[in-house]
Amino acid sequence: DLVSLRQFEVVAVLECAGNRRDGLKAIKPVNGVIWGPGTASNSRWGGCRLRDVLVAAGVPANLCDPFYETPRHVEFAAYGEASDDVHYASSISLEWVMNPLNMVLVATEMNGKPLCRDHGYPARIVAPGLIGARWVKWLKYIRVQDEESDNFYQKRDYKILPPMANGGNCEEFWPQFPALMELNIQGVICRPTAEERLCVDKPYLVRGYALSGGGRAVDRVEISLDDGNTWDLASLYTMHAKGKESDDQCQRDWAAKQWSWVLWSYRIESVPANCSIACRAWDSGGNKQPSAAVWNYRGVMNNAVFRVQPQITSSAHSRL
Secondary structure, three states, rough: HHHHHEEEEEEEEEEOOOOOOHHHOOOOOOOOOOOOOOOOEEEEEEEEEEEHHHHOOOOOOOOOOOHHHHOOEEEEOOOOOOOOOOOEEEEEEEHHHOOOHHHOEEEEEOOOOOOOHHHOOOOEEEEEEHHHHHHOOOOEEEEEOOOOOOOOOHOOOOOOOOOOOOOHHHHHHHHHHHOOOOOOEEEEEOOOOOEEEOOOEEEEEEEEEOOOOOOOOEEEEEEEOOOOOHHHHHHHHEEEEOOOOEEEEHHHHOOOOOOEEEEEEEOOOOOOOOOOOEEEEOOOOOOOOOOOOOOOOOOOOOOOHHHHOOOOOOOOOOOO
16 A cells, blocks of 8 residues: 555656657657657656655665675556557666665655546556656556566657657667656746847846756756856756755755756846847756757657847837
8 A cells, every 4th residue: 555655755766768859850750749848747746655655565775785796677557558669668777766865756746635547546556757658647557577577558659769760760779779767957048939039128037947857956057148158047946855945055965866856047228129038947966958959750859058039129018
């Protein structure tokens, strides 16, 4: 019984690996739903640790046990049909699951309420720091096995294939490359949009989000108003790993794992006539968003510097 095990909460961002796929489609066609930058969300998840479920089923709790000398995997499957396999299934490494600091949950709550059907009722996997494809909903079974899942969505999907791979030859490349796990560093401008009008010489508050994977913290977001020639720091608003909300960078515990996204803002005191806004995020591993997008057939993990070219007018009302 899941509720009989110790219950935990974790605030974590869920991001689809195809977030910002539209930027890769702009280079050349990709295989996948053409998402913009909106397939990420931050929630408070509640449930028991998957680690504790496995220990209760007889898996050794101590990672120094000889059992772990052989790499193993934990597979999860979902109820319901899938378009490319008998059902949706995925797996992550047992070692990752058994580390209690990684906070992999069998979640039954979201934002303090029982999961609704759309979000995975009655139980789902919450795998902070990993791509959304590993957060399997509507759990049918969980099992420990010697090999990673052989499901379509593990073996022939959610991988970064080399640039020569395409719809005609991808079958030869799928077995050569690993299934995606950790999120990469990501930063997005939410306001203004390209359709928004900014008033020249007036102030404007630019806003967005940033995130990273593997427990790495977003340590800065930089803003450029001159196509990347110069950069300035945005103000960050984050939830600390210890559950305290703050905009004080000096109070952050960089040793703690960070699973939540970061919201940020940057005040333009006087909007220039030819305003092009760019943002790039950095994480505590020294990773930053690249200047240019790296195309791949599946259209995943696009984290290029985010750019917006808003409309500039002398008569519009700016939003502060």
